[in-house]
Structure formats: structure tokens, C-alpha cells
Amino acid sequence: MQTEARRLAAVCLENSREPALGKQLHAPEWAQLLPYLQLTLLAPSQVLITQGASDRTVYFIESGSLSVHYEDAAGRIRLAIVGPGSAVGEGSFFSHQPRNATVQATSASRVWALTPSRFTELSNRNPATALAVTLALGGLVSARTLDRRKRVSVT
Numbered sequence: 812m813q814t815e816a817r818r819l820a821a822v823c824l825e826n827s828r829e830p831a832l833g834k835q836l837h838a839p840e841w842a843q844l845l846p847y848l849q850l851t852l853l854a855p856s857q858v859l860i861t862q863g864a865s866d867r868t869v870y871f872i873e874s875g876s877l878s879v880h881y882e883d884a885a886g887r888i889r890l891a892i893v894g895p896g897s898a899v900g901e902g903s904f905f906s907h908q909p910r911n912a913t914v915q916a917t918s919a920s921r922v923w924a925l926t927p928s929r930f931t932e933l934s935n936r937n938p939a940t941a942l943a944v945t946l947a948l949g950g951l952v953s954a955r956t957l958d959r960r961k962r963v964s965v966t
Contacts, residue, residue, distance in 0.1 A: 822896045850923055859899070861913055871898045876917040
């Protein structure tokens with residue numbers, strides 16, 4: 812499993828697109844974080860996050876493509892497509908609020924889950940890495956908020 816998780820770190824470190832986690836989380840932080848992550852395999856069209864759910868898990872994307880969309884009485888509105896080297900679920904992770912969008916796989920995808928309880932464990936055992944993860948995810952929220960097209964895609 813550790814070898815598989817290293818692929819996630821490599822993808823994030825190589826991602827040069829904005830917003831990229833690799834610019835803020837470096838190899839030493841990934842090495843400390845990886846044992847706290849759990850692999851989730853998604854089939855095409857499988858829902859990862861449901862709008863309105865109270866779950867606070869954040870997901871790091873190793874491969875595949877995820878569609879972020881909002882649903883209201885008028886229908887579904889696609890907000891963003893998120894790919895390898897990024898994350899989804901960061902909004903509720905920080906805010907403790909229900910999910911504001913649905914995230915669905917558009918292709919077979921590999922994502923790594925960080926639950927709040929595993930993050931607390933990481934925080935207790937390695938506070939410097941937990942702080943680096945917090946700052947990287949906070950940077951992701953900030954970048955998405957500043958990009959008008961992706962402002963509402965903070966999940």
C-alpha cells in the first residue's frame with residue numbers, strides 16, 4: 812500500500828497546474844502524510860461527495876477526473892473538472908458545514924481519503940506535517956475562491 816500511496820505524492824509534486832498541492836506539500840510532508848490516507852477507487856459516474864452531506868473527508872486525486880456540480884430546482888450546473896494532483900472536499904473539511912456540491916467521477920479514478928479522525932491523529936503525532944497539510948489545503952481554497960470560474964467549486 813505504501814508504494815501505491817507514493818504514486819499520489821509523485822503526481823501531486825509534479826502537478827504544475829493551479830491550484831497545485833505540490834507547490835506547498837513537499838516530499839518530506841508527503842512521506843509523513845501517506846500512512847494516514849486510505850485509497851478509494853471510483854468507477855465512471857460514481858459519486859464521491861453528495862451535495863448536502865455532512866461528511867468532512869478531504870480527497871487527494873491520484874488519477875482520473877472528477878466533475879464538481881451544484882444542483883438546484885433549475886437543474887445541474889457543472890462548476891469544475893478536477894484532475895490528478897489536486898483535491899476535493901476541502902471546504903467542508905475546514906468549515907464543518909454540509910457539502911455545497913456533488914463530486915462525481917467522470918472516468919475511473921483513484922483518490923486518497925483523509926478523514927478528520929486520521930487528520931487529528933496526524934496532528935497529534937506530527938504537528939508540523941499537519942500544519943503543512945492545512946496550509947496546502949487552505950491555499951487550494953484560496954486559489955479556488957480567487958478564480959471566479961471555480962469560486963463555487965470549493966466542496
